[in-house]
Amino acid sequence: MADSTNQIGGEGINPSSTTNPPTVVVDEAFVTYRVFASGKAIPENSNQARVKRTGNLRTVEAIKGVSLIAREGDTIGVIGSNGSGKTSLMKAIAGLNPIDGGNIYAASRPAFLGVGAAMLKDLSGEKNIILGGLAIGLSKAEIKQKLDSIVDFAGLRQFIELPMRTYSSGMVERLKFAIAQARAHEILIVDEALSVGDSEFRKRSEARMKELAKDAGTVFLVSHNLKSILATCNRAIWLDQGEIKMDGDAREVCEAYAEQVGTTIDE
Amino acid sequence: MAAGWLEANCPWEKCPQVSDLANLALTSGLSPVGKRPKITSYLKSFFARRAFAFTLAKFSLLASTARSRLGVAWIVLVPALQVTLYGLIFGLILGDARPDNFLPFLIVGVVMFQFLSGSFIEGAKSITSNASLVRSLDFPRILLPFSATASQFVRFAGILLIALLVLPFFGEFPSLSWLSVIGVIALAAIFSFGLSMLAARMTTDFSDLSQLIPFITRLMFYSSGVFFSIDKLTEAYSWLGFLTWANPISVYLELARASLVTGYSATGFDWMVGGLWAFLMLSTGFIFFWLAEVRYGRLN
Numbered sequence: 213m214a215d216s217t218n219q220i221g222g223e224g225i226n227p228s229s230t231t232n233p234p235t236v237v238v239d240e241a242f243v244t245y246r247v248f249a250s251g252k253a254i255p256e257n258s259n260q261a262r263v264k265r266t267g268n269l270r271t272v273e274a275i276k277g278v279s280l281i282a283r284e285g286d287t288i289g290v291i292g293s294n295g296s297g298k299t300s301l302m303k304a305i306a307g308l309n310p311i312d313g314g315n316i317y318a319a320s321r322p323a324f325l326g327v328g329a330a331m332l333k334d335l336s337g338e339k340n341i342i343l344g345g346l347a348i349g350l351s352k353a354e355i356k357q358k359l360d361s362i363v364d365f366a367g368l369r370q371f372i373e374l375p376m377r378t379y380s381s382g383m384v385e386r387l388k389f390a391i392a393q394a395r396a397h398e399i400l401i402v403d404e405a406l407s408v409g410d411s412e413f414r415k416r417s418e419a420r421m422k423e424l425a426k427d428a429g430t431v432f433l434v435s436h437n438l439k440s441i442l443a444t445c446n447r448a449i450w451l452d453q454g455e456i457k458m459d460g461d462a463r464e465v466c467e468a469y470a471e472q473v474g475t476t477i478d479e
Numbered sequence: 480m481a482a483g484w485l486e487a488n489c490p491w492e493k494c495p496q497v498s499d500l501a502n503l504a505l506t507s508g509l510s511p512v513g514k515r516p517k518i519t520s521y522l523k524s525f526f527a528r529r530a531f532a533f534t535l536a537k538f539s540l541l542a543s544t545a546r547s548r549l550g551v552a553w554i555v556l557v558p559a560l561q562v563t564l565y566g567l568i569f570g571l572i573l574g575d576a577r578p579d580n581f582l583p584f585l586i587v588g589v590v591m592f593q594f595l596s597g598s599f600i601e602g603a604k605s606i607t608s609n610a611s612l613v614r615s616l617d618f619p620r621i622l623l624p625f626s627a628t629a630s631q632f633v634r635f636a637g638i639l640l641i642a643l644l645v646l647p648f649f650g651e652f653p654s655l656s657w658l659s660v661i662g663v664i665a666l667a668a669i670f671s672f673g674l675s676m677l678a679a680r681m682t683t684d685f686s687d688l689s690q691l692i693p694f695i696t697r698l699m700f701y702s703s704g705v706f707f708s709i710d711k712l713t714e715a716y717s718w719l720g721f722l723t724w725a726n727p728i729s730v731y732l733e734l735a736r737a738s739l740v741t742g743y744s745a746t747g748f749d750w751m752v753g754g755l756w757a758f759l760m761l762s763t764g765f766i767f768f769w770l771a772e773v774r775y776g777r778l779n
Contacts, residue, residue, distance in 0.1 A: 237504035245777075279500060307512040307617050308776035316512040317504035321617050331612050334542040343538065346531035347616045375545075388615070 232283040235319040235399055235430040236305055242313030243275035243300045243454075262453060274300040276454040277314065282399075282432070287425045289441030289462055290434045291469050292451035298434045301451065302401045305432070322399035322432075323348065323392045325385075333377035337368055337387055340376055344391040358394050365420075366390035367413065382408045393420050400424055401432040406440070418444050438466045438477045515772050525619045532622040536630035558638050562589050569706040578708040582649045583740045588705040590642050591663075591735045594635035595671055595728050596696045601627035602675025603682045603692055606775050613775050620775045621768060624675040632668055639664075643739075651740060660738040662750075666757040667731045673760030676768035683775060703728040724748075727756035 247270045264271040274297045282288055290298050303309035305316055306324035331340050341362050345355040363369050366386040368379075376384065385405050392400065402421065406414050421431045421444055435441055441448060441462060448465035450458040458465050470477050516524070544550045566585055570577060578584045605623040606613060613620065647653070682688050702722065704712070709729050713720045722729060730753050737745035 234503060234507050234509065237500050237507075237509055239498055239500035239504070281500070281503070303614075303776065304513060307773070308614060310513050310773040310777060315501055315504075317501070317509035318512045319507075319509050321512075324615060324617070331615070332538070332542070332609070334545065335538050339538050343531065343534055343612075344616065346528065346534055347612070347618045349528070349618075352530055 232285055233319075234281050234283050235286075236280075236282040236322070237317040238278055238280045238301075238305065238314070239316070240277050240279055240314035241275055241301070241304055241311045241316055242273070242277060243297070243304055243309060244312045245272040245274055245300075246270070247272060274454055275304065275311075278451075278454075278456055279314075280449065280456065280459060282430045284430060285425055286447055287421065287431045287433065287445045289445035289448040289466070290432055290451065291436070291438065291441065291448060291466065292457075293473070296451040297454040298451050299403055300454075302403050302432060302434055305399075306401055318399060320398045322401050323395070323397040324401045325388055325392050325403060325405040331376070331388070334375050336375055337366075337372040337379070338363075340387065341372075341391055344388070345394065348392070348395055350395055362390045362394050365393065365416070382410060382413075385409055386413055389417055393417075393424070396427065397424065397429065399430045399432075401434075403434040404436070407435065407437065414440065438470060442466055442477065513773055515770070518769060521619060521621070521769055521772070525621050525625075528618055528622055529625075531618065532626040533629060535622070535626040536633065539626070540630045540633060554634050554637055555641055558589055558593055558642075561593075562586050565589065565706050573707065576707070576711070578711065579742045580650070580740050583646055583651045584708075584736060584743075585706055586642050586646065586649070587736050587739050588732050590635070590638050591667065591732050592700065592703060592705045592728065593638065594631055595667060595674070595731065596699055597631040597634065598628045598671035598675045599678050599699075600692060600696060601631055602671075603678035603689065605675065605679045606683050607686075607689070617776075620772055621676065621765075624679040624768065625672060627679075628668070628672045628675045631671065646739065656738055658738075660735060663731060663734045663738055663753070666734070666753045669757040670727060670731065670760045673757070673762070673764030676764035677760070680768045680771050684771070699728055702726055703732055705732065709733070724752045727753075727760070730756060 248268050249270050262273050264273075276297075278297075278301060290302065292298050300309060303324065304311050305318065306322045307316075307318075308324055331344055335343070338359070341359060342352075342355055345358070345362075346352070350358070363372050366383075366389070368383060368387060368390075371379065371383065376387075379387070385408050389402075389405060389409075400421065402417075406417050409417065418440065421433065425431045431444070433441060433444055445462040447460065448458075448462040448469075449456060450465050450469050458468055466477055540554075541551075544553050547553060549556065562582075562585055566582060569585075570581060602624045605627040606620065609623055613623070643653075643657075682692075703709075703726055704722075709722055713723060723733075724730065730749065733743070734745050734749060734753050736743040737749070
């Protein structure tokens, strides 16, 4: 079993080019959720002590001391089973989720693209573009100027004046990606957002991510599609139980992960 | 370059232990993520993104009425119906105990109360109802309660304008004293923004509170003298005298009536209390809200 190859520890922490300046540094980050839940827990194997109980309070250690350095030009695939802490780590890097220990540093505020509900579902796609653009820091004039290209990138021209509650989840993700790519983000985090898009849109967005990384940016791509990771990423991080199990060349990590879960990359 | 550099360039008041990674990050010019910004830079980014708040306020006003046939007309129809209803019910029940100039008294009361309670209700929902926005985009969260207050303010301005046009039909004619209502509006708006921030954080901290919001607004309604005169009440029960200054809602209602309705007046003390409440609510609301800034993205 490919256990803890390339483990974090002082030297050789970053397998990609070590000469490029860093854009994201994660230093021993911890994320712990406190959730109220009543009811009895199903007895479990004691080796998985990520959920601790005190009365109705469950403490979940989502991220347990993760460290990594991401550099300019890195496109990093993030893989791991469901619940391994991928989204928690990405949200922490994006500043959307506070960390409970350690530190995270970034060159600029990262843009986060995740699966989820529409932004404001009663508003039209166009109004959501305007609001989303203003929220990520574009000016009104810039939005006006880029509106057409955003609509075209999303490929939603026909539906742009319909309220977003009428959109399919694929259409919502297209629009969100189109908004996020409108601004040159130094750091872009894509959290399974492309998994619901069709293959034509996926190709277009993969190309755009490569382009962003080439412009001295850093892209994190969370996906269960190993093929998509290999097509876009030069590096991959495998998260397991809230810890980094492997960090290295995308192909090596994906192969080790595929072997562990008993599949092949092509599946 | 390790410890000495960090001491000189430490971005926090108290520097953490210096690790190799922290050192690399700081020497490369990276800045910490997920930490509460300083108040000054928080205010700066709030100001820089204000266009977002105003646009959100405008869109949510439109969206709130978009699904109904009468659309924007509802903004005025709701308070008009309220005045009719309260006028009929309380006018009959109260009988001779009705405040003087009952209809203008009631119109001004309902319009002011709607603004203040609306800011409270919408402010309380501002983070939770925009959860998908908060969870996917990084922007100063204060924009959300601000936007809630702004959209309530626009609503309020429209209703007030119509109320002012209607008042002459009930025997209240424009006079110089009407100008002082601008001061009342300003104080009430500042107060509302503070209240909205307070409510926004409280409902994210204790989600149970959202169940209590209807009761709190009812309590506000019955204790603020929307349809009865607090002054008459305190004449009868002198121990309730604290209501004239301890309840900010009634303070703003009284100030507005003093400006617009004949037979009502405000003293310098009333204005001072109104100003004090506005300042107090704005500063506590802001600081209370800012303290939890990084936590709003994590909704359990």
